[in-house]
Amino acid sequence: QVQLVESGVGLAQPGGSLRLSCTASGSSFSIYTMGWYRQAPGNQRELVAIINTDGSTNYTDSVKGRFTISLDNAGNTVYLQMNNLKPEDTAVYYCNSVGRGYAVWGQGTQVTVSS
Secondary structure, rough: OEEEEEEOEEEEEOOEEEEEEEEOOOOOOEEEEEEEEOOOOOOOOOEEEEEEEOEEEEEEEHHHOOOOOEEEEOOOOEEEEEEEOOHHHHHEEEEEEOOEEEEEEOOOOEEEEEE
């Protein structure tokens, strides 16, 4: 059974930066993709960024050029570096991992961008 644990400080001023991390753990699992989604109050959960184990990435248009998703060398920790944050980035951010025989979510991390 694969579990995801998220970490990161979730409060920043507009124009500031935050970094979220998420580590997958379990026994004998093979990861295909890891990604970050977010859900603001009253909105549906949306994809923010996703990374495949070959390093290819995809971002939603609103974060391109500001957010960077990356994997550690072991391939089981995903990071989301968020720069030039905007108030509209405020949401609960969820880590996601899809692999052989599983798809799991992290517990969610509140990110608030406010002056």
